[in-house]
Amino acid sequence: MWIDLNVDAGESFGNWKLGQDEELFPLVSSVNVACGFHAGDPLTMRRTLELAQRAGIAVGAHPGFPDLVGFGRREMAAGPEEVYADVLYQVGALAAFLKVAGMPLHHVKPHGALYNRATRDAPTAAAIARAVRDYDPGLPLVVLPGTPLEAEAQRLGLRTVAEAFPERGYTQDGRLAPRGTPGAWIHDPELAARRAVQMVLWGRVEAVDGGVVPVRAQTLCIHGDNPQALAIAKAVREALEREEVAIRTY
Template identity: 80%
Template sequence: MQIDLNADAGESFGNWTLGRDEELFPLISSVNVACGFHAGDPLTIKRTLELARQTGVAVGAHPGFPDLVGFGRREMAATPEEVYADVLYQVGALWAFLKAAQMPLHHIKAHGALYNRATKDPGTARAIAEAARDFDPQIPLVVLPNTPLEAEAQKLGLRTVAEAFPERGYASDGRLAPRGTPGAWIHSPELAAHRAVQMVVEGRVEAVDGGWVEVRAQTLCIHGDNPNAVGIARAVREALEAEGIGIQTY
């Protein structure tokens, strides 16, 4: 058995630094690189790809809403046409740096509020999926299972990769608990590691509002902006490997 371990990264901007990418990359197998709309800038992208090459980490595009101030976590009144254009633009920007570095684009994964909206709104989901298809229909799209994003991507014939979040709380409906609500964030590396094993081995996880949620996961995400991201990634990796589960890209 094997599982991909991904993390959001490249989220610094100018002289402002976020995350500990140098420590995080050796612990994961794939990375979602900010493309400049919610975080990141051209030089940060370039340096993030250099680090990914050095550590052997696969690189994916992480497009979000054009919201640097809110880190892409605020809802925006973007139409499906705007979402399509924004996603295609951002993937293309990252691809230019990948092409210059002679590195492949491994996957596409929406960020923050854009990702969350696509788990509820079919129009947004289809716009993201259409942008991914029109860029390259062979590149996988990372999705939250059993949501419009997964359904719309599969309708277009895209390969989808089911994602789970060991350091984020789940509501009983299978969606992520809203940020700022009790249990939405898991800060304990030990608890996150326990949840990761549950997700991969048992296919389930405890919900913040009681009971169990079924989980289907091909990749597990560690948020790079979590203050304990490095400790969580290390604990998750060690716990999975102790169960005989290899860390490998899909």
């Protein structure tokens, strides 16, 4: 048995630093790199790819809303055509740096409020999927399973990769608990590790509002901006490996 372990990274901007990318990368198998809209800048993108190349991990694009001040986590009134253009622009920007580095683009995973909207709004989901398909129809799209993002990507013929979040709370309907609500974030590394094992081995996890939620996962995400990201990544990896689950990319 195996699972991909991914981390959102490259989210610094200029002299403002965020995350522990250099320490995190050896613990994961793939990375989602900010493309300059919600975080990141050209030099940060280039340096992040250098770290990923040294660690031997796969690199994906992490496009979001153009919202540096809000870190891409604020809802924006962007219609489908604007979402399409924004995603295509960001994927192309990262792809240019990857080409120079001699590295392939491995996947695309939307960020923050853009990802969340695509889990409930079919036109937004379709715009994201169309941008990925038009860039490269063989490029996998990381999705929250059972949502419009998964459905629209598959309708357009894209390969989808089901994602789960051991350090985020789930509600009974299988959605991520809204940020700022009780239980939305898991900061205890050992609890996150137990949840990761539940997700991978048993296909379920406890909901913040009671009961158990079915989970389908091909990749597990660690948020690089979680203050406990490094400790969580270590605990999750160690717990999975104790259960003889290999960490490798899809």
